[in-house]
Amino acid sequence: MSDIQRCDAVVIGAGFAGMYALHRLRDDLGLRVRVFERGTDVGGTWYWNRYPGARCDVESMYYSYSFSAELEQEWEWSELYPAQPEILAYANHVADRFDLRADIAFETSVESAEFDEGALEWIVRTDRGETVAARFLITAVGCLSASRIPPFPGLDSFAGEIYHTGEWPHEGVDFSGKRVAVVGTGSSGLQVIPKIAEQAEHLTVFQRTPAFSLPARNRPLGAQEVAEFKADYPARRAAARMAPSGVPGIPPVGSALSVTDEQREQLLTERWNRGGTSFMRVFNDTVVNLDANEFSAEFVRERIRDIVDDPATADKLIPRGYPIGAKRICLDTDYWVTFNRDNVDLVSVRDTPIEEITAAGLRVGDTEYAVDVIVFATGYDAMTGPLNAIDIRGADGVALRETWAAGPRTYLGIATAGFPNLFMLTAPGSPSVLVNVIISIEQHVDWVADTLTHMRENGYSRIEAVLDAQDRWVEHVNEAASRTLFLQGNSWYLGANVPGKPRVFMPYVGGAGPYRKICDEVAADGYRGFTLSAANPESATSGRAVDVPAGN
Numbered sequence: 001m002s003d004i005q006r007c008d009a010v011v012i013g014a015g016f017a018g019m020y021a022l023h024r025l026r027d028d029l030g031l032r033v034r035v036f037e038r039g040t041d042v043g044g045t046w047y048w049n050r051y052p053g054a055r056c057d058v059e060s061m062y063y064s065y066s067f068s069a070e071l072e073q074e075w076e077w078s079e080l081y082p083a084q085p086e087i088l089a090y091a092n093h094v095a096d097r098f099d100l101r102a103d104i105a106f107e108t109s110v111e112s113a114e115f116d117e118g119a120l121e122w123i124v125r126t127d128r129g130e131t132v133a134a135r136f137l138i139t140a141v142g143c144l145s146a147s148r149i150p151p152f153p154g155l156d157s158f159a160g161e162i163y164h165t166g167e168w169p170h171e172g173v174d175f176s177g178k179r180v181a182v183v184g185t186g187s188s189g190l191q192v193i194p195k196i197a198e199q200a201e202h203l204t205v206f207q208r209t210p211a212f213s214l215p216a217r218n219r220p221l222g223a224q225e226v227a228e229f230k231a232d233y234p235a236r237r238a239a240a241r242m243a244p245s246g247v248p249g250i251p252p253v254g255s256a257l258s259v260t261d262e263q264r265e266q267l268l269t270e271r272w273n274r275g276g277t278s279f280m281r282v283f284n285d286t287v288v289n290l291d292a293n294e295f296s297a298e299f300v301r302e303r304i305r306d307i308v309d310d311p312a313t314a315d316k317l318i319p320r321g322y323p324i325g326a327k328r329i330c331l332d333t334d335y336w337v338t339f340n341r342d343n344v345d346l347v348s349v350r351d352t353p354i355e356e357i358t359a360a361g362l363r364v365g366d367t368e369y370a371v372d373v374i375v376f377a378t379g380y381d382a383m384t385g386p387l388n389a390i391d392i393r394g395a396d397g398v399a400l401r402e403t404w405a406a407g408p409r410t411y412l413g414i415a416t417a418g419f420p421n422l423f424m425l426t427a428p429g430s431p432s433v434l435v436n437v438i439i440s441i442e443q444h445v446d447w448v449a450d451t452l453t454h455m456r457e458n459g460y461s462r463i464e465a466v467l468d469a470q471d472r473w474v475e476h477v478n479e480a481a482s483r484t485l486f487l488q489g490n491s492w493y494l495g496a497n498v499p500g501k502p503r504v505f506m507p508y509v510g511g512a513g514p515y516r517k518i519c520d521e522v523a524a525d526g527y528r529g530f531t532l533s534a535a536n537p538e539s540a541t542s543g544r545a546v547d548v549p550a551g552n
């Protein structure tokens with residue numbers, strides 16, 4: 001093992017999580033940090049997802065770092081919901097401002113990471129032949145970064161162009177005069193479809209499951225509202241950190257079953273007209289009670305019937321058979337109205353799937369749809385995909401992907417038993433994808449930074465989750481999910497979009513604020529559920545066994 005570089009921590013990924021981890025550990029803790037990033041620059045999700053229409057559906061004033069008052073005051077967001085180019089510009093601004101690129105190796109993928117128990121070091125190897133030894137390994141690989149094109153027979157035979165929304169070419173795609181297919185109608189599909197329809201000669205949308213979507217009602221931000229927001233930023237950030245969704249909102253009015261039909265209709269109409277996902281939080285039981293859920297679901301179905309001119313097309317677009325919110329709710333701009341255009345067709349592949357890709361296009365049953373371009377908006381091997389892509393081996397040489405063969409198991413969604421000194425940011429078992437993920441990222445990174453500080457101050461050099469604590473956390477995560485309607489949709493939250501993937505509800509539904517409290521309590525209680533030890537066992541004492549909170 002010649003040419004091994006040494007540092008204190010290796011961070012995998014230079015998206016929003018990796019960037020903040022580098023800043024905190026290097027600039028606040030004074031650690032030597034090395035970051036590996038497979039892209040040519042920073043930004044993670046927002047580096048890769050350059051498809052037309054890509055936009056975040058968390059409001060920009062909240063979908064941004066809160067760790068620097070100067071940064072949040074100086075940066076100007078132009079719209080209520082930030083578009084991909086603006087978020088990427090922001091990521092670049094942060095990288096410049098905090099001199100992050102100096103410690104990031106771009107166009108470099110980590111292939112393996114193996115824990116050396118003797119040296120208490122992770123040995124990290126990259127596809128460029130680099131080997132780095134570091135006391136700590138921090139994965140910041142993202143939850144939705146392993147993009148996935150289903151293995152349709154004949155894929156390689158297609159004579160035209162193929163794109164995936166999550167790996168969009170930097171130079172963009174010109175659809176003018178082309179016949180285009182979009183496969184997939186999740187959040188990405190719903191954003192890209194209206195944009196392609198405006199440009200393409202003809203667009204055919206291949207839909208397996210119709211989505212529930214809410215109008216974004218995006219708009220420019222006014223100077224006055226931005227000034228007011230910035231003046232009040234500390235209080236609003238504090239509220240965001242403790243809010244279940246990571247964004248402060250209007251409190252629910254109560255149960256959907258406790259109001260009259262007229263009141264319910266009025267409340268839902270108000271939120272629909274306001275735009276955004278707060279429609280899902282008008283009532284406190286929309287995602288936990290099927291009867292309550294049905295009111296919101298039917299409200300959306302009615303809007304589809306209102307908007308789409310052709311009743312047969314409207315009927316195909318109407319989501320049925322699963323609760324609204326059980327699959328990730330979408331926000332759109334002009335999605336359903338796009339199906340009123342003469343150059344757009346909808347093909348349902350629910351009962352008759354896409355059987356093969358031919359040289360000329362896509363074959364569904366006996367019909368071949370000839371196209372010049374296929375855009376796959378078919379999603380990701382979510383949450384576990386990016387971690388399992390790396391050969392991560394723990395204390396006894398066991399691979400993480402083998403340990404997680406029946407589904408991911410973590411303690412607090414950040415650590416896993418058998419893998420000492422490994423911190424996984426926004427991993428399965430954390431709220432991450434269910435909340436404002438920037439809030440989740442900052443909370444995880446700050447918690448890791450505090451943990452490393454605690455270890456340094458107390459002479460610890462090894463930390464590992466206790467199996468029993470992990471088992472109880474997994475149980476708690478499952479039990480919390482079972483009290484919701486989330487288990488009733490075939491979502492990527494459950495791994496249902498990847499054939500053969502274990503059906504496990506991966507994120508923690510307890511909410512950002514309550515989860516933060518649990519993590520803080522664990523730390524305050526001497527890192528309950530972790531074993532802490534020193535390289536020299538005599539210089540420090542061991543950690544305590546766990547008592548995971550029973551509910552949220």
Ligand code: NAP
Nearest residue numbers: 055056057150184185186187188189208209328377378379
């Ligand atoms: P997705 O939600 O997983 O949607 C994938 C789509 O492809 C689904 O409609 C799926 O149908 C379809 N599909 C998959 N395999 C197929 C097959 N073999 N044949 C036909 N259709 C197939 O992926 P996504 O739209 O990229 O979104 C992923 C997540 O990224 C979102 O849920 C969200 O968290 C995030 N995102 C956020 C934003 C935003 O903030 N606005 C935008 C984009 C993405 P089924 O439903 O039947 O599986």
